[in-house]
Structure formats: C-alpha cells, structure tokens
Amino acid sequence: MIEFHLDARSGVAPYLQLIHQVRQALRLGLLRQGDQLPTVKDVVGRLAINPNTVLKAYKRLEYEGLVAARPGIGTFVTSSLTDGSLGALGPLRRDLQRWLGKARRTGLDDESIEALFLNTFRSGSEEVEDIA
Amino acid sequence: MIWLTWRQSRVQTLVVAGALAILAVILAITGPQLVHLYDTTVATCHAHHDCQIAINAFTSRDGALQNITSFLIQVVPGLLGVFWGTPLIARELEARTHRLAWTQTVTRGRWLAVKLGLTALASMAAAGLLTLMVTWWSSPFDRIMNSPLDPGVFSERGIAPIGYAAFAFALGVTAGLLIRRTVPAMAVTVAVFAGVQAAFGLWLRAHLIAPIRAVSPLIMGQMTGVGITTPGNHLSVSVTPNLPGAWIYSSQVTTATGSTNLGTAPQACFHNLPHLCNGAISRLHLLQIVTYQPASRYWAFQWYETAIYVALALALAGFCFSWARRSVS
Amino acid sequence: MTSAVLRAQGLGKRYRRRWALSECTLDIPAGRVVGLVGPNGAGKTTLLHLATGLLQPTRGTIEVLGGRPAAGPAQLARVGFVAQDTPTYAGMTVDDHLRLGARLNPGWDAAMARDRIERLGLDPRQRAGKLSGGERAQLALTLAIAKKPELLILDEPLASLDPLARREFLQGLMEATVDQGLSVVLSSHLVADLERVCDYLIVLVASRVQVAGEVEQLLATHHLLTGPRRDLATLPAGQQVISASHTDRQTTLTVRVGTPILDPAWTVSPVGLEDLVLAYMSRTTKADRKPLLEVQR
Numbered sequence: 001m002i003e004f005h006l007d008a009r010s011g012v013a014p015y016l017q018l019i020h021q022v023r024q025a026l027r028l029g030l031l032r033q034g035d036q037l038p039t040v041k042d043v044v045g046r047l048a049i050n051p052n053t054v055l056k057a058y059k060r061l062e063y064e065g066l067v068a069a070r071p072g073i074g075t076f077v078t079s080s081l082t083d084g085s086l087g088a089l090g091p092l093r094r095d096l097q098r099w100l101g102k103a104r105r106t107g108l109d110d111e112s113i114e115a116l117f118l119n120t121f122r123s124g125s126e127e128v129e130d131i132a
Numbered sequence: 133m134i135w136l137t138w139r140q141s142r143v144q145t146l147v148v149a150g151a152l153a154i155l156a157v158i159l160a161i162t163g164p165q166l167v168h169l170y171d172t173t174v175a176t177c178h179a180h181h182d183c184q185i186a187i188n189a190f191t192s193r194d195g196a197l198q199n200i201t202s203f204l205i206q207v208v209p210g211l212l213g214v215f216w217g218t219p220l221i222a223r224e225l226e227a228r229t230h231r232l233a234w235t236q237t238v239t240r241g242r243w244l245a246v247k248l249g250l251t252a253l254a255s256m257a258a259a260g261l262l263t264l265m266v267t268w269w270s271s272p273f274d275r276i277m278n279s280p281l282d283p284g285v286f287s288e289r290g291i292a293p294i295g296y297a298a299f300a301f302a303l304g305v306t307a308g309l310l311i312r313r314t315v316p317a318m319a320v321t322v323a324v325f326a327g328v329q330a331a332f333g334l335w336l337r338a339h340l341i342a343p344i345r346a347v348s349p350l351i352m353g354q355m356t357g358v359g360i361t362t363p364g365n366h367l368s369v370s371v372t373p374n375l376p377g378a379w380i381y382s383s384q385v386t387t388a389t390g391s392t393n394l395g396t397a398p399q400a401c402f403h404n405l406p407h408l409c410n411g412a413i414s415r416l417h418l419l420q421i422v423t424y425q426p427a428s429r430y431w432a433f434q435w436y437e438t439a440i441y442v443a444l445a446l447a448l449a450g451f452c453f454s455w456a457r458r459s460v461s
Numbered sequence: 462m463t464s465a466v467l468r469a470q471g472l473g474k475r476y477r478r479r480w481a482l483s484e485c486t487l488d489i490p491a492g493r494v495v496g497l498v499g500p501n502g503a504g505k506t507t508l509l510h511l512a513t514g515l516l517q518p519t520r521g522t523i524e525v526l527g528g529r530p531a532a533g534p535a536q537l538a539r540v541g542f543v544a545q546d547t548p549t550y551a552g553m554t555v556d557d558h559l560r561l562g563a564r565l566n567p568g569w570d571a572a573m574a575r576d577r578i579e580r581l582g583l584d585p586r587q588r589a590g591k592l593s594g595g596e597r598a599q600l601a602l603t604l605a606i607a608k609k610p611e612l613l614i615l616d617e618p619l620a621s622l623d624p625l626a627r628r629e630f631l632q633g634l635m636e637a638t639v640d641q642g643l644s645v646v647l648s649s650h651l652v653a654d655l656e657r658v659c660d661y662l663i664v665l666v667a668s669r670v671q672v673a674g675e676v677e678q679l680l681a682t683h684h685l686l687t688g689p690r691r692d693l694a695t696l697p698a699g700q701q702v703i704s705a706s707h708t709d710r711q712t713t714l715t716v717r718v719g720t721p722i723l724d725p726a727w728t729v730s731p732v733g734l735e736d737l738v739l740a741y742m743s744r745t746t747k748a749d750r751k752p753l754l755e756v757q758r
Binding site: 136139140227228229231232236237239240458 | 510513514515517531533534537538540541542544545546548549550551553557560561562564565566567568601604608
Binding site: 008041049 | 634640
C-alpha cells in the first residue's frame, strides 16, 4: 500500500499530485497489478484534504485504465506502467547516486545541481530524438 | 433534558438538601423538649398564678434558634430565587454555552420548560419543607403570641413562603434573561423581591379581605388608659378589645356621633379620681370602633397571598416562554 | 439528500443601528465542503448563527436543508454546530458531555462517539475546563458529529489551535465527511486553513457576500494581469476588475472573466485562492463593495 503526500506550495492541483504519485509508484514497481490503493477515508484522514479531490484523482486513473473501483471493497490497480525495464532501475539508481556525489564534491549546491540536470535532460531529449 | 437539569444543578441541590437535613435534626431534637416545657409550665400557669413569669421564661428558651429559624424563613425563599433562578438563563448566556445547548435536538421551548419547571418545583419544595419544619417547631411559641396574622409571623408560616419562593425564582429567571449577566441580575432580583414583600406586608395584605368593623358601646373593662391631651385638655381614651388572636388594624374611641374628638375631659378626671372619672366617662356614652381581621381568616389570607404570588410567578414564566420562541445570541 | 444545503434570499440581520449582514443571497449545493472567508467582523458568525436558528433574520429568508432553521426537533437533528471558541461546560467531564449528547439527541451514535474519544486519547473523566484548546475542539466536534447530522456548521474552529491540533482536527473532520456523507460549512479568517479542504468558497466582507462559487470555477475564471500602465476605462466589457494596483510604469489587475483574454499586452497568470480572496477583501470603495450579480454554481 502506498502513502500519499501533498506539497501545498507546488502550485500543482492536489488531485494531479495524487495521480502523479500513483503513476510514479507504478513505474517504480512500488504498485503492482492487483494492489489496493488507499481508501478515500484513509487518504483524507492522513492528508486532511477534501474527499472529492481523492475521488476525482481515482476516477481519472480509472478513466486512463490504470485502476478499477470495486464498490464496497476499494480501488485496485489493473495494469502497470513498467516496460520490463524494472531490472535496469537498480544499477541506474546507483549510477545516479554516484553522479550526485561527484557533483556535490565539486561544490555545487542543490539548486545548481537541479538546474544542470534539468537543462541537460531537456536538451538531451531533443538530441535523443535526433539520434534516434 | 431531565438528566441535564439535574447534572447542572447537582451541587446546589445537594447543598440545600444537606442544610435542610441538618436543620431538621436540630429541630427534631429541640422540638419535643419545647413541647414538654410548654406543657409543664405555661399550660398550667393559670393554676399556679405565675403566667407572666412562666411565659417570659418560656419565650426566652432557645432564643438563638428562634432567631435563626425566623431569619432562615425570611431569607431562604428569596435566596433560592436569586441563586437558583438568575443563573438559569443568564449563566448560559454569559458563558455562551447556549450555542451548545440550543443546537442539540431540543427546542429552546422544551429546554426552558424542563429546566424552569424542575428547578421551580425544587425551590418550592425546599421552601415548603423549611416552612413545615419551622411551623412545627415554633408551634408552642405561636400559641403564646398574639395573632397568627401578625405581619412579623404571617410571612414565616403556612404556605405563603412557597409562593414567595416561586415568585422570587421566576423573578430571578426573568432578570437573568433580560440583563444577561448573573451578578447584576441577582441585585435586581433582590431589590424587586424585597420591594414586593414590603408592599405586601405594609399595605397589600391588609386590603386583601375587607376587615370587620365592630362598633359597640365603650366597655369599661377593656379600657386601658385615660388621659388628658395637652394642649386643649381634651379627653383621650384607649382601649384593648378582647379579640384573642385577631389582627387589629385600629381600635378607636369615638363619641356617640362618631367623632374622634371626645371633647373636654370631665372634671373628675383632672384630679386623678379613677372611680369618679370612670363614672363620668360612662355617662358620655362613648363608642369603641375596632377594625380587625379575626384569627379564623388566617388560612384565607394564606391562600390568597400564595395565589397572588404564584400568579405573578406564572406571568413571569409566561414571559420567559414567549421569549424562548424568539431569538437571542 | 436535498439539492441545496443552504438557500438565502436577501438575508439581513440588524443590531440596533448596524447591519451585521445585508442582502445575502446564496445557493449552496449539497455534498460540498464550503469555506466561508472574511475578515473579523464581516458577518460570518452572524450568517452561521442565522443558519442554526440561534438568530432570527431582520430581513429576507434562509432555508437550511429545505427547512427553517431550528424550526423543530427534526430540523435541529439534521444540523450539527460547533460554535466559535468551541463552547463546553467547564465543570462537566468528557463523559458528561457524551451523556448530554446521548440524552438530547435521539439520533446519537454512542459507539462512534466513544470510539472517537478513545482514539483521540481523551480521558473521559477529565473536566472540559481542564482540556487543552485542541482537545476541547475535538470534543465539540465529536458532539456535533455523533448526532449524525446531514450538515455540519463550524464557526472558526481552527482559530485558537496550534498547527498540529489544526491538522488533526481537519483530518478527523474529513474522515467524518467520508463516513457520513456530510456537507460542511466552515468559516475562517485565514484562507490557508481552508485551501486544503474546501471545494466551495464564499467571501464575506463588510457584511456582504462578495463572491460565492465552486473553487475550481473561481480559479478558472479569475486571472492576474500584468502589463504596461493603463487606464481601467480602456478595458473590454466582459472583464470585471476585482482589484487593481498601479506603479508609474505598470498596472496589475485581478480580473474575473468569462472569455479568454486575447490582448497581447497583458501577461496572464493564474490566481491562487489566497490571492483571490485578498483581492476581494481589499476592495475599499463603497461602489466596489456592492455584491456581484450572479452567484456561481
């Protein structure tokens, strides 16, 4: 069972944050087919947000075919977003941690690291398209 | 709602009940002693020719307790009204707990009906019990005194204190409702209650039933004093009518034509010659006019007075109920 | 469930000479968590007291769940109320309060009330006067919820609570909303409190309703425009300016529009809920304070 968190200052609507976190969990394999999502009551009891927000997020996920609601029981995951590359996640994570360590040792602060990453990431995706 | 009324008035009810119980014990112990003493001294005093001494000795027995019971009976009905009545609504408004009490599944009317009704009954019961105890205990003394209708005693016996308690209570609740602050409402309640009590004692009670006006020739045996006024040398005669237990408004001596000016005193009375003076007075054919209430009207007065006080209490309660249908906050 | 939880038409309340609330017209749908925002003295408490029947209107009408407030026991049972400063009887224990609830409310759910008190860790034998602010608020909330109302009204319940107590209170409130299908009307003078939980908003300033509607709709139709300094009279007709500020070079407007803004001179950005409320609260002239014509549905 995953646990949601809410960033009130991010400017992203709460229901979108919930959707995003479910997708993230699916990608990382934290949520697998057949797993139950937290009940509306549980989410609302932890985050103190409007139940309609949670319902909206779950409905949207259901519309996208990722989950299905079983009345009286709960909402369950029906498909996954992984593409079989779960196995590669471990080594990739370790590589990333090493890179982060290096960046910090050269004296970069968090903001600079983030800017560097995003810049490279964005221009990189364009390049990848060219290459591919 | 009954439970809530009890829970909110638990402490005050137990305190009063406890005080009454203690008083009951004290009176129960001393009461029979008084009766015994009465039976042995005063009841037989005529035979022993020592009535005045016996009576004096008896009436000074348990003097402190007499004062205490008299004080309690005078004060308790009013106090119950002040301390049980004024906080009934005023404390809810002051503490603003009415915002909790009046948003439960009980209408304001029902809330008031139960709280007011139960507490009114409790205060009337307390006053009634107290009066019963004191009346029972004081009965030997009451046999000696002049009249049960005597203003000093009438308001401390019978059922009148129950009426007083009901009225003081309703007055307290109304004052609390209008003034919304407990302490000022208490002050107002005490003032108004004292005013009404005074009005009754000094004036109203005397007018409840038309007194008997007895006109009769002056009875020489009832004359208690003959005098000569200065200036003017007019005759003045005072008389004490033989009406045991009656509440005498006035007893006057007038001429045969009804004038209170008895004219110049007879010569015989100037020179301190009682027999001749009395003879001269009897030849004047004076009248004595006594305005009084006989002792037999005691219970009529009690019922009338209680009824009026209870009617006042009901009128005030009615006012409070019409308020309960409107808004507050 | 009825279709409207609260309907007011030209509602007004006057105390001696001052109008605490005037010309209030609302139509609040059921199933929402409604936030009532406004500065102190704006009339929020007056409106809520009119809705619970603690006050009678001077003018206009108000209907709650289709009935007149406090009209009788049936109506009283459907509405739960937590007043400002969460009043409790200081001399009575937590247990006494639960018994009060049980005796005065036929619809009382004793098991739920007991369970909730236990979960919150309140000592049933503790006197209400000795409880902390947060504990008293939770007790008052329990009393209001356990009578199983359809509508729950709360008057500034978070005002005197520390951040943890606030979060716990809202958590409990939201859980109850899910459990019982409650509609909630919640007032506050802080928007941040309400942003998390409300999906319908009413802004009350100077005893009048400034704006009322679904939060999503409000956020979609209000925008922040920044651009070169400009006279307001030159704006196109469909835009309603809520607040405006000028420097010598720049004009910043908060507007409410039905159609997209096409003028390229403006930089259009979304307005956060707090800024939206502040824009309405900062309208200072009398003309600006007149109520808006339509009520958002």
